[in-house]
Each structure stands twice: as structure tokens, then as C-alpha cells.
Amino acid sequence: MTTIRDVAAQAGVSVATVSRVMKGDVPVNDETRARVQAAIEMLDYAPNAFARSLASNRSQGVGLLISHLGGPFMSRFMATVEEALRRSDYSLMVAAGHSDATREREALRFLSSKRCDGVLVHADGLEDDALRMLAGQMNMVVINRQVQGLAGQCVYIDNRRGGYLATRHVIELGHRHIACLTGPLSKQDARWRLEGYRQAMQDAGLPLDEAAIIEGDSQDGSGRYAIDLLRTRKSPITALVAGNDEMAMGAMSRLKVLYPGIRLPDALSVVGYDDEHYACHLAPTLTTVHAPVEEMARAAVTLMEARLKGGEPPGFESGFTPTLMTRESTGPAPDQGVFCSTRSTF
Secondary structure, eight states, X not given: OOOXXXXXXXXXXXHHHHHHHHXXXXXXXXXXXXXXXXXXXXXXXXXXXXXXXXXXXXXXXXXXXXXXXXXXXXXXXXXXXXXXXXXXXXXXXXXXXXXXXXXXXXXHHHHHHTTOSEEEEOOSSSOHHHHHHHHTTSOEEEESOOOTTOGXXXXXXXXXXXXXXXXXXXXXXXXXXXXXXXXXXXXXXXXXXXXXXXXXXXXXXXXXXXXXXXXXXXXXXXXXXXXXXXXXXXXXXXXXXXXXXXXXXHHHHHHHHHSTTOOTTTSOXXXXXXXXXXXXXXXXXXXXXXXXXXXXXXHHHHHHHHHHTTXXXXXXXXXXXXXXXXXXXXXXXXXXXXXXXXXXXX
């Protein structure tokens, strides 16, 4: 295996000079730099990451705390972060906090013990005060959440806007009785999507039926549960705005079981959130809010890299605006809600 000593011998310089050229933080004359770079290429030298970290007191590693390891949203986010970091010669270490404050603290301690230069934090359990305190102890970028006092360290999606867009869309189609199936309201993104729903209903002058607001767990089972609950209550709703695509998919699946032959959106309009890859493959294809997950992930890496270098990227945008993807699962409001109908088949 080629070593730094081999490069120095090939270039006719000292090991210290090779190190200075590679680190790039000390001036070296152009001729010497060219000889060293030519030797590196000729010998195909790749410095040992551990040795490099000892020399620079930097690990070239970034930690990522996420709420959970599964699910399409997190998969998209992790894949984009890893690719962006690798392009900048950083490695990625991941730990899950499972949306629990104690486990999130443990995960952050674990990442810190691995000498990560900085940590990207997607935390649902930790309170804002805890994040502010931790931000004073480590290089941190907060993901998909706004924390007062950490404005320059947060990247997020405007989930209020997303909830508003989804609700306004079905209102414009003539729907007046609209249910909202949220994710866990302990999470900021779920609360903000609900706020967007409420605001759209208020702006349209429509009454809010608190019984039509159902808290779920972001899994498809919550969608099935919501349909069963609305059916039991004989709810007059003609549209359902779901907090993510999985719950929307679960709701559509349950409707087809309960009402054989049901036509969506003729009987009920359904809107999802996130625009996961399967949304355009459902039957009917799912109207949903596109969450710019990849853009947010790349921005988080850009911000982290800038902070590690002691600055901030110029013209940096920390907030990302979602967009509505109109497909086949939404349509004009029917005369009567499916749960008020006496028909058993559709």
C-alpha cells in the first residue's frame, strides 16, 4: 500500500511538505505543489482517513440523528444526505432517536463519542430549550423544524403552507365538509399542517368540526382507523386531507374494502402529503403535497459544511415551499357524503 513517505520520495520533498500540500492550509510554491500532486496521481495515493483525522483533529465525519430508520421520507432524506456528504469527502454516521427525548439524547451522545465534526438533527422528542442548549455544545443543524434562537441553524419545509394548499384545493372543488387526519401532534410538522388546514377552512368561511380532526401515527393503519371512525360517526365529510401519503393510502384501501366498487373521487376525495414515489402508482393516483425533501437535505449539508469552515453559505435559503401535485384522487364534491349514504355498494 502506498504511503505518504512513498509520495515524498517520488516528489523529492519531505513528508511535511506533502502533508501541507494535501491540507492546503499553508502556502507552498507552485512548482513543489505540482510535483507533489503528480506523485500522488502516479502512485494513486489515498490518505488513510484515520491518520488524516489525527493530523487535522477532524474526523471528516458528520452524524445524523433521525426519528426512525424506516419509511420513504427518511429513506429519501438519508440517501440525499449521504450522497452530498460523500461528494465533499465526508462520511456519515446515523443514529435513530425514535421520537423519544431520552433516546434522542442517547443518540446524540453516541454520535459525539464517535468524534463527528457536526450533527444533523431531526428530533421530534427534544424540546426547543434542549436543542438550544445542545447547539452550544456541538456543531448542529436542525432539520425539518424551526427552533427559536437557532434561526441560522435550521432548515425546514413550510408545513403550514402545505396543509393550507391541500385544504384549499378541495375547498375550490366545492367541498365543505372536510376531515383532517394528522400525524402525531407532538411533532411540529404535524401541528403546522393542521394549522394550515384550520387557516384554509377559516379563510373560506367554513365551520370547523373538531370531530372531523383525527390524530394518527403517520402509518397506513391510521388511515384505515380514520375511515372506520368516520363511518361509525356517519360523518358528512366528502373529502379527507391526510398528514402523509401512507395514511392517505390506508384510507383509500379501507374504503375499497368497506364499499366494494366505490369510485374515488366520486364518493370521497383524498389528499396526501409528501409525494412519495408510489403516489402516482395508486389507483386512483394520489393528489398530494410535494415536500422538497431532497432540496432540504442538500441545504442541510451545505449549511453544515459552511459552519464547519466557520461561516455561512451566501444567499442561503433555510425554508422550502411545498407544492400541490393534482392527480386523480380529488374531484368535485358529491351531493352526499359516503358515510351518510344508505347504499352498501358503489
